[in-house]
Amino acid sequence: MSNLSGIIRIGVRNLMRYKRRTLLTGSLIVMGVVLVIVFGGLATTFKSSVIGVITNSSLSDMQIHKKGYVESVDNLPLDIYLNPFQMKKAEMILNENKKILAYSPRIRFGAMISNYIKTSSIRMTAIYPSNESKTCVGLTSRIKGIKNPEQFVNKGEVVLPEILFKGLSLKIGDEVVILSTNREGAVNGVPLKIAGVIESVMGPSGKDGYIHIEDAKDILRMDEINISEIAIHVQKFDELKNIKKEIAKALGVTSTEQVFEVHSWDQLAPFSNIAKMIDVLIIMVRLILISIVLISVMNIMMMSVYERTNEIGTIAAMGTVPHKILQIFLTEGVALGLGSAVIGSMIGVGILLTLNLSNLTFKFHTIQILLAPSILWGDVFWTIFIVLLISILGGFWPAYKASKMEPVDALRHV
Amino acid sequence: MSFIKLDSVGKIYVSGELTVPAIKDISLEINEASFVSFVGPSGSGKSTLLNLLGCLDQPSKGSVSINGTLVNKLNQLERANFRGKNIGFIFQNFNLLPVLTVFENVEYPLFMVQDIPKEERKKRVLNLLEKVGMLDQKNKYPNQLSGGQKQRVAVARALVTSPKVVLADEPTANLDSVTAFQVIKVLHHMRDAFGTTFVFATHDPKIVKEAEVIYTLEDGQIKNHEIMAKESK
Numbered sequence: 001m002s003n004l005s006g007i008i009r010i011g012v013r014n015l016m017r018y019k020r021r022t023l024l025t026g027s028l029i030v031m032g033v034v035l036v037i038v039f040g041g042l043a044t045t046f047k048s049s050v051i052g053v054i055t056n057s058s059l060s061d062m063q064i065h066k067k068g069y070v071e072s073v074d075n076l077p078l079d080i081y082l083n084p085f086q087m088k089k090a091e092m093i094l095n096e097n098k099k100i101l102a103y104s105p106r107i108r109f110g111a112m113i114s115n116y117i118k119t120s121s122i123r124m125t126a127i128y129p130s131n132e133s134k135t136c137v138g139l140t141s142r143i144k145g146i147k148n149p150e151q152f153v154n155k156g157e158v159v160l161p162e163i164l165f166k167g168l169s170l171k172i173g174d175e176v177v178i179l180s181t182n183r184e185g186a187v188n189g190v191p192l193k194i195a196g197v198i199e200s201v202m203g204p205s206g207k208d209g210y211i212h213i214e215d216a217k218d219i220l221r222m223d224e225i226n227i228s229e230i231a232i233h234v235q236k237f238d239e240l241k242n243i244k245k246e247i248a249k250a251l252g253v254t255s256t257e258q259v260f261e262v263h264s265w266d267q268l269a270p271f272s273n274i275a276k277m278i279d280v281l282i283i284m285v286r287l288i289l290i291s292i293v294l295i296s297v298m299n300i301m302m303m304s305v306y307e308r309t310n311e312i313g314t315i316a317a318m319g320t321v322p323h324k325i326l327q328i329f330l331t332e333g334v335a336l337g338l339g340s341a342v343i344g345s346m347i348g349v350g351i352l353l354t355l356n357l358s359n360l361t362f363k364f365h366t367i368q369i370l371l372a373p374s375i376l377w378g379d380v381f382w383t384i385f386i387v388l389l390i391s392i393l394g395g396f397w398p399a400y401k402a403s404k405m406e407p408v409d410a411l412r413h414v
Numbered sequence: 415m416s417f418i419k420l421d422s423v424g425k426i427y428v429s430g431e432l433t434v435p436a437i438k439d440i441s442l443e444i445n446e447a448s449f450v451s452f453v454g455p456s457g458s459g460k461s462t463l464l465n466l467l468g469c470l471d472q473p474s475k476g477s478v479s480i481n482g483t484l485v486n487k488l489n490q491l492e493r494a495n496f497r498g499k500n501i502g503f504i505f506q507n508f509n510l511l512p513v514l515t516v517f518e519n520v521e522y523p524l525f526m527v528q529d530i531p532k533e534e535r536k537k538r539v540l541n542l543l544e545k546v547g548m549l550d551q552k553n554k555y556p557n558q559l560s561g562g563q564k565q566r567v568a569v570a571r572a573l574v575t576s577p578k579v580v581l582a583d584e585p586t587a588n589l590d591s592v593t594a595f596q597v598i599k600v601l602h603h604m605r606d607a608f609g610t611t612f613v614f615a616t617h618d619p620k621i622v623k624e625a626e627v628i629y630t631l632e633d634g635q636i637k638n639h640e641i642m643a644k645e646s647k
Binding site: 003006007010013014017310311313314315316317318319320321322324404406407408411 | 465468470471490491494495496497498499501503505509511512513514522523525526527529571
């Protein structure tokens, strides 16, 4: 036996000496690890799925506005806009940036919709359909009734939200009138044909419709197109933060004469708070795991030291130096934690793989989510590492206590 | 020159406001390669004296010198190292490590205390197990052994490092006379081969009979000191 292998052998055999106790404590740690891995995998997948649906359906990854627009976004102000000169500058910057996959200029305004019998309020988003379908790649799959997803709304057409479509008892191809007030306060309306119906992304309150940007120019009696926002789709979502910084810098957002403002999806969507809560929950679950491991390992090692005091006296009497006694007991704690963490990880990964294969789906509001949790290998190794670290911490005090025992006192212990 | 020297050694145990003197002002000298017995009734201070000689405990007063080292001046780590190199222990209750086999128990001081190479360890362990008649039991665990077998393993473990001193607290108390005789024979062999000094705390006449020097203790003091006539063993 070499020193280290001898220490490990003694540690593992001592754990197996109290099989039931080791099994119970180990099971507790295994359950904690499984919980962390499964919950982490599910929660992260749920979060990314919902973020994906939100950004790909309507919001986009990030948006550029005229300074002050987002502050009053609830009113959909028409007097805070990007004029053609500012729009050209923004387009130039976006075209130059290779990390931008697509962008879509939009005019957003509040309007009324009438089927000549009933009238309701509606939020309109006026777009160039080919730009919008490339920017919000999941949008057209949520629109029913359209023939060409690339050109999902042409001039003279409107795509209505499901809730209004049903509420106003409309059919595809019916004519409706969209009325709105322009910047100067003049009311105007145009008749439009219903081209499709869009499912709401975030539940029953969704009242967002789409028209062609040329129709918006007519309704709002604009001499030239004044853009409310530019929706942007980036190549790599993981790099969004850096891309946002690059774009903001290029647009001079940080300068004193700031004209533009750039916001990522999380600054625009209320779901970002839910996403943050999910992150907090994952941290909480990890903290619970840390507590379980710390208390379990400390408890089992304290008991072990107490029960084996006489043995500690014997090995100390034979000349085992304190740091080797510490190693023997520390190894036990580490072996318990590491063994349980590895088993827990295997079970956790197994559960996630089974869920992946089972193709389960569930609905979050109107979003259909496929329960295909990703196995976050980084998280799995991180969990094992944390358990290992906490096992060392938990086992250290009892092991230190054992190493500091006077052999004569330890030998007296029965 | 004496191998072990105790000079006015006293040991007082303090428990709350109560102080109990276990050893009172003992001075004695033990020569190298001798068989020494401490005898006396329970509570007379035999075990305390053995603990002081084994560097397991520190005297309250006086000095303990072993092979020229003032062991009462050593700190915890130095005492552990000193014990590992110079002292072997045989406990009344054997104190074998239950998770190790007979072979591993005897090997323990060689790999955990002294850094002896594997082949050398194996040779020494097997040699001693043969001498104590436990070679055929080398893969058994302590709970599979009888009391006498356990004590023979404990003796082998105490002797495997070839210590200069072996301290034994009632080493034959749990053994039948045949096994006790076998153990005593091994101890004699070690003394003759390596010049090991053996110090016993015992009531057992079989051990007392083998001793060259007998110290009788009473109330923490030496009441009698007998030097026995040397015989060829």
